[in-house]
Amino acid sequence: MPSEKPARRKPRQVRAELTRDRILNAAAHIFTEYGYAAGTTNRIAERARVSIGSLYQYFPNKDAILAELVLNHIDEGGADTPITDSPDRDLETVLRLFVRKTIDNHRADPRLLRLMLEEAPLSPDLLTKIIRYSHKRIAQLKHVLATHPEVRVTDLDMAARLIENTVELVTHKLMAESVEAQRLENELVAMLSRYLRG
Incomplete structure (x- = not known):
């Protein structure tokens, strides 16, 4: 009986993790540069080079982003x-x-x-x-x-x-x-x- 090969990660999952990390890194820079009040999700999405819709697929709002950074x-x-x-x-x-x-x-x-x-x-x-x-x-x-x-x-x-x-x-x-x-x-x-x- 052939041994089972370990499951490989799907490229889509890897891309999703990379996008999520990009959003978090962008948020850290935006919050540092503009402060929390002015660190909008639009600015974060622009810095992360993702659409605002994509950002909201990962985080419902900037409170969730800051909580994830913590x-x-x-x-x-x-x-x-x-x-x-x-x-x-x-x-x-x-x-x-x-x-x-x-x-x-x-x-x-x-x-x-x-x-x-x-x-x-x-x-x-x-x-x-x-x-x-x-x-x-x-x-x-x-x-x-x-x-x-x-x-x-x-x-x-x-x-x-x-x-x-x-x-x-x-x-x-x-x-x-x-x-x-x-x-x-x-x-x-x-x-x-x-x-x-x-």
Whole structure:
């Protein structure tokens, strides 16, 4: 009996994904250049080189486009990637890896980050994704804190929540204000190290 060949992706599906990506990239540029209010779907379609009708086949409105950009931003954060791959690393190194990864995920255009922070429509799907992402990172942090010999805090659940929220929110806000990434990293690591060591 001949073995089955794996199904090949249809060119139409590939073209659809490429068109969708073009629309999202165009939207990121338009929102950055014109702001959210003036970043119309017509401008996005023109920049993406698609008809307005084609754009609406992928996204019902610009709120949906911005929400998708936020979801992509969250996915790029890689909540499934372990914070550290070695239990022997000192606490400062572990924290630096966590902080640097968060900062690296916020190196996009500052104006686009600000739009995501201030104007993204919070649909149920988006809220669910944000909560799931946050819970994964908190669980990772709690495991690291529970097994690291330098950690002196006693409420590990609250400590993990404080660290995750502090690093994410502060990084999002300050990177949107174009602060120097290395300075932000150093100060966050110093602050968190002092807190965890008691």
